[in-house]
Amino acid sequence: AYTDKEANADGVVIGTIRQYRETALSYDTNLVPLEYQLWIIMDLKFLDIHNNQYLWHEPAIEEKLRYFAETAPGGKTVEEAREELWARFANDIVRRTIEGFGSVTSASPRAVPKAPEPENPPPQYPSTAPY
Template sequence: MKKLFLLLLFTVVVLVACASPYDPAPQLLPSYVKNVYVRPVVNNTNQYGLEDKFTKAIIDEFMRDGRLSVVTTEEEADGVVVCEIKRYVLQPLTYDENMVTEQYKLWVLINVFFIDKHENVTLWAEPNMEGIQIYADSVKGGFGGMTEEEAREYIWEKLARDIVKRTIKGFGSTGGISERKVQD
């Protein structure tokens, strides 16, 4: 009877522990960070012109959010967003009976860092942040289709929202803080 009671008690403890997942406290942006500068995005792909529209999307999202001012020079900024496009992959997914592509998957991989200019440290880093959009080719006349440019704009908007949310609402919730000094 005692063994049965201990087994039942152990089972209850395990179930209660599993029911409450690990939920770390969010780390909020330091109070002295009032404005942000977005460095021009670095494009390390062979696709021309990606960096300009992505930089504009990040700036627009910070302005739309309104909690941090966007400044025009890095010297007057409290925080700096640094972003690099690592990969840009357009992959055909489905074909019609004539082997013409009907559906594509656009996959973009970026590295993002947020630098605290006052303390000269990287507050958070997100290597390999990805944006994915699967879309039907609108040129072929697919219903609800889009062009590669429209899919790319959708990815830029989504990644920009993620960057702003990560910056303002919390960063490094599972260990993204880096105490390394930023190279000049």
């Protein structure tokens, strides 16, 4: 079941944004951007709190979104574009957790670790690591 309280959770998603790019794709005659692309690559891990073991690791999960500037009809602000990408990431995380590896498209290797990764062991829980 879903919980928004970490103390009640069986697992926690730990993520690091590896790349964040907002790029203008097209301009008007005054060189004002008309269309953008937002591209985010994240390193995500799902930690089983009870066994202190990562259940899966996606080192390069990515989402891209092309959108028109907020001044265009149907355009978005960068905040709205980010919210859409966060919703896509959330959907991917749920799908990855429920359906298993290979269910999410990314540049990540498709494997479930058999044991905690030696070079990156799970944190002592509870952790003060940023999520």
